Amino acid sequence: MAQQSEGMLNPYRVLDLTDEKGLMCGKLLGDLGADVIKVEKPGGDLTRRLGPFYHDEPDPEKSLFWFALNTSKRGITLNIETAEGQDIFKKLVKNADFVIESFPPGYLDKLGLGYSALEMINPGVILVSITPFGQTGPYKDWKTSDIVAWAMGGDMAPWGDADRPPLHFSHHSQAYLHAGADGALGALTALYQRHITGEGQQIDVSIQEAVIHCLEHITANWDLRQAFAIRGESRNPGAGHFTRLIWPCKDGYVSWSHGGNSVLAPSLPLIKWMEAEGYTNDFTKNFDWNRPDFMRISQEEMDQIDEPTARFFMDHTKAQLLDGAVKYSVMMYPVATTDDMLVNPQLKARNFWLELKHPELGVSLTYPGAFGVSSAAPVTITRRAPLIGEHNQEIYEKELGISRDKLIILKQAGVI
Amino acid sequence: MAKKLFDGIRIVDFTWHLTGPFTTKHFSDLGAEVIIIESKKRPGWRRGAPRSGSNDQNASSKLSVTVNTRDPRGIELVKKLVAKSDIVVENFAGGSIKKMGFGYEALREIKPDIIMMSTSMQGQTGPYSSHPGSGHKLTALAGFSNILGWPDRPPAWIAAYTDFIAPRYCILALLAALDYRRQTGKGQYLDLSQYENGLQFMSPLVLDYVANKRVATRMGNKSAYAAPNNAYRCQGEDRWCAISVFTDEEWQSLCRVIGKPALAKDARFATLMVRKGNEEELDRLITEWTSGRTAEEVMNLMQAAGVAAGVVETGEDVMDKDLQLRHRQTFTELEYPGIGKYRSQSGAHFKMSKNAPELKVAPLMGEHNEYVFKKLLGLSEDEFSLLVKEGVID
Numbered sequence A: 001m002a003q004q005s006e007g008m009l010n011p012y013r014v015l016d017l018t019d020e021k022g023l024m025c026g027k028l029l030g031d032l033g034a035d036v037i038k039v040e041k042p043g044g045d046l047t048r049r050l051g052p053f054y055h056d057e058p059d060p061e062k063s064l065f066w067f068a069l070n071t072s073k074r075g076i077t078l079n080i081e082t083a084e085g086q087d088i089f090k091k092l093v094k095n096a097d098f099v100i101e102s103f104p105p106g107y108l109d110k111l112g113l114g115y116s117a118l119e120m121i122n123p124g125v126i127l128v129s130i131t132p133f134g135q136t137g138p139y140k141d142w143k144t145s146d147i148v149a150w151a152m153g154g155d156m157a158p159w160g161d162a163d164r165p166p167l168h169f170s171h172h173s174q175a176y177l178h179a180g181a182d183g184a185l186g187a188l189t190a191l192y193q194r195h196i197t198g199e200g201q202q203i204d205v206s207i208q209e210a211v212i213h214c215l216e217h218i219t220a221n222w223d224l225r226q227a228f229a230i231r232g233e234s235r236n237p238g239a240g241h242f243t244r245l246i247w248p249c250k251d252g253y254v255s256w257s258h259g260g261n262s263v264l265a266p267s268l269p270l271i272k273w274m275e276a277e278g279y280t281n282d283f284t285k286n287f288d289w290n291r292p293d294f295m296r297i298s299q300e301e302m303d304q305i306d307e308p309t310a311r312f313f314m315d316h317t318k319a320q321l322l323d324g325a326v327k328y329s330v331m332m333y334p335v336a337t338t339d340d341m342l343v344n345p346q347l348k349a350r351n352f353w354l355e356l357k358h359p360e361l362g363v364s365l366t367y368p369g370a371f372g373v374s375s376a377a378p379v380t381i382t383r384r385a386p387l388i389g390e391h392n393q394e395i396y397e398k399e400l401g402i403s404r405d406k407l408i409i410l411k412q413a414g415v416i
Numbered sequence B: 001m002a003k004k005l006f007d008g009i010r011i012v013d014f015t016w017h018l019t020g021p022f023t024t025k026h027f028s029d030l031g032a033e034v035i036i037i038e039s040k041k042r043p044g045w046r047r048g049a050p051r052s053g054s055n056d057q058n059a060s061s062k063l064s065v066t067v068n069t070r071d072p073r074g075i076e077l078v079k080k081l082v083a084k085s086d087i088v089v090e091n092f093a094g095g096s097i098k099k100m101g102f103g104y105e106a107l108r109e110i111k112p113d114i115i116m117m118s119t120s121m122q123g124q125t126g127p128y129s130s131h132p133g134s135g136h137k138l139t140a141l142a143g144f145s146n147i148l149g150w151p152d153r154p155p156a157w158i159a160a161y162t163d164f165i166a167p168r169y170c171i172l173a174l175l176a177a178l179d180y181r182r183q184t185g186k187g188q189y190l191d192l193s194q195y196e197n198g199l200q201f202m203s204p205l206v207l208d209y210v211a212n213k214r215v216a217t218r219m220g221n222k223s224a225y226a227a228p229n230n231a232y233r234c235q236g237e238d239r240w241c242a243i244s245v246f247t248d249e250e251w252q253s254l255c256r257v258i259g260k261p262a263l264a265k266d267a268r269f270a271t272l273m274v275r276k277g278n279e280e281e282l283d284r285l286i287t288e289w290t291s292g293r294t295a296e297e298v299m300n301l302m303q304a305a306g307v308a309a310g311v312v313e314t315g316e317d318v319m320d321k322d323l324q325l326r327h328r329q330t331f332t333e334l335e336y337p338g339i340g341k342y343r344s345q346s347g348a349h350f351k352m353s354k355n356a357p358e359l360k361v362a363p364l365m366g367e368h369n370e371y372v373f374k375k376l377l378g379l380s381e382d383e384f385s386l387l388v389k390e391g392v393i394d
Helices: A023-031 A064-069 A083-094 A115-121 A146-152 A174-197 A207-212 A217-225 A268-276 A282-286 A299-314 A318-327 A345-349 A392-399 A404-412 B019-029 B054-058 B072-083 B104-110 B135-141 B162-184 B194-200 B203-212 B248-257 B261-265 B272-277 B279-290 B295-304 B315-321 B323-327 B369-376 B381-389
Strands: A013-016 A035-040 A073-077 A098-101 A126-131 A202-206 A246-249 A252-255 A353-358 A363-368 B010-013 B033-038 B063-066 B087-090 B115-120 B188-193 B229-233 B240-244 B308-311 B331-336 B340-345
Touching (some): A013 A023, A013 A083, A023 A035, A023 A098, A023 A174, A064 A363, A064 B203, A083 A115, A146 A174, A146 B229, A146 B240, A146 B308, A174 A202, A174 A207, A174 B162, A202 A207, A207 B323, A217 B054, A246 A299, A252 A318, A252 B135, A268 A282, A282 A299, A345 B194, B010 B072, B019 B033, B019 B054, B019 B087, B019 B115, B019 B162, B054 B340, B063 B369, B072 B104, B072 B369, B087 B162, B104 B115, B135 B162, B162 B194, B188 B194, B194 B203, B240 B279, B248 B261, B272 B279, B295 B308, B315 B323, B369 B381
Parallel strands (some): A013 A035, A013 A098, A035 A073, A098 A126, A126 A202, B010 B033, B010 B087, B087 B115, B115 B188
Antiparallel strands (some): A246 A252, A353 A363, B229 B240, B240 B308, B331 B340
16 A cells, blocks of 8 residues: 555554543544554443533534544444453554553553563553552542543643632643644654564553643743742732733624733734724824833733734734734634634644544544644554444454354453 | 662753753753753853752753853864763754754764754744743743633733743653663654643643633633632732632531531532632622631641642742652752852652662763863863863853
8 A cells, every 4th residue: 555645653552441531542543544443341441421412412523522532443342351351452452553541550460461460462562541649659540520620730730810719721631732733752762662672562541641741931930930820810929910811802703912022922913903994093103112111011001002903903803813813913812712723714724634434424524634634654543433332353363264153152241 | 879860871961941941850850961062162051050040950960061162162062072971952943053064964973873863943844933932931932821810801921931831741751762772772853842741741632622622711710620729819919729629528528618608508619510600709708708817827727628729839939848759759959069058949840769860960061071072071181271262262
């Protein structure tokens, strides 16, 4: 087959035992071309019960959460808590490069399927373990949730309003997606090492630490200045004024901060655009936008800048503000909603969105497409998420050579 | 002593501020030779003074050269370095690197199997490609701001978020490209858009709109699968503990912990369905108990009873107090000789059973000019001195 039609990880096979904490890991390896087999419990993983659902019909074959995080995977069902299931799993491990799991630490060891057992079957195998707090340490057996992960990862305390609790993102867990992605980094880092030494190893991902890798100012401010941002207050310690960071506009909100001459939030490009459309006052006309002490200007002064700015935003739509931000080189973006994204001109021009057929639903659904563009090999979704046991026959009968009669027995025994 | 994991891999690093530096940090902390190309004349935001902030953290284990890339001789020096390198990473606004003379086509002529990555806000093609943006604002465009906050209020503010999603995709793409080069001998050009990286983390909500025309909005701290699910006020100034209860069994445990076992039988809270309908009362009852206890005590008691709970940690908590992070040595202390110490996240985002990162302090600007230009590229003392004198090596 031509190289052009194959993903970069085409030679590799992945066995994916994870739940929602680790599903992203296998998806990423699959989108890069690896042969990923999602191993589910007989009857399907519990993760299929997580919504949202297609047409709001709760059904294990209609979970949009499942669809989103299991692209580019095949699917089999197997009960690894039974002796027969363990035998079959070990046969699969012989030809696998990666096993990904998100069970509590020690669970696979108890089943005789921990790293030391897998290594005996296949010395090159790389076991990726994704858990709330890692495989070691005083909290290793503790439970987590999305809000607990953001809390303990230190990326929640500064966000929200002073009169209400600290906040984390709504809907599906962002923390688990970071951890899943980190599992994929671990898998390929260990693969690099395996090509030198011939040996696999265990990758230990902590969801708490995955969140720690989303921190920068929060850790630097404590480490170097023994300071931390207080929720709902001005973001710049020592600033002479408070200014908005999220502003209402005609049909929603826009993210903008006046930073004067700052590299990351220069005011002048927006002021020029506002001037072109007549949104100025005497103060903004005469203000020195290059003054180095911009952060320390008084509230009274800031209010005179904010006033025409707020008016300008209220008279413009999100689409106009995005368009103008590009045209006038303003470091500003509207607060997009999911319907905005699908009509974004840049994403359309880059053919980002991908239509994926779901024949059993009789529709095609639009998915976020490639995470990157490679000049050498496709990075793309290779197939929609598997149905429950969709590839049992393909894997068990054709590949492992288990007879049809034996498969019926295994099915009746609750193994597959 | 085993070799370092990425021993022998050399990376030319044009990146600055967050996404780019966090990408190359993965490789430098695991032993790759990452050489930052910078200029003392135009330090920009790439490097503040030592001990000023994130540059200290994310430049760990890297080398630094200072060279004027507006001088043709500077361009030649960098090209010579590329010829001896495996990977080039840059994160300027789309198209800028080509204008500087270091586009992929130019670099491929010098090093046919080079792996080059551009990571920018919007990607290298399309009508918005050259827009200079920042992750702070891209967090809004990628949809995250709209799902952070209270349903009755405007979106809440969070600092750069997509800047922490993008490095993961960048590292992954580079690792895959290294393996592809091993398989085929071929290099490649990788075009990553931070916007497109961010949208990967929105995918279930995108599908919800596509299939059900539902536009995702803000839910405060509520979860469809857990109640209670919030941060609860504890003793002390602005101290909070997050608690999540998914199952009825966990709910019964929580009732025992707060000393109200009778509550477990209360019909208003017995199942997730009814708890979801009585969340305000639930939050009030729990706050009554948490507000008289420290966040640490709440966390420890809940976790001991099998309920997910965790202190809403500040920078101080994660760096100095959290026992798990201390055990895992999640942060490493580094020292600029004669200047002072600082701490950085300890390299790779995971632990390996057979390898470990070895962190070195971030380089001072131009600290490795002699090593790179003389030892690596073979400039003579005279050639080197002349280039320094004429400001090519600045």
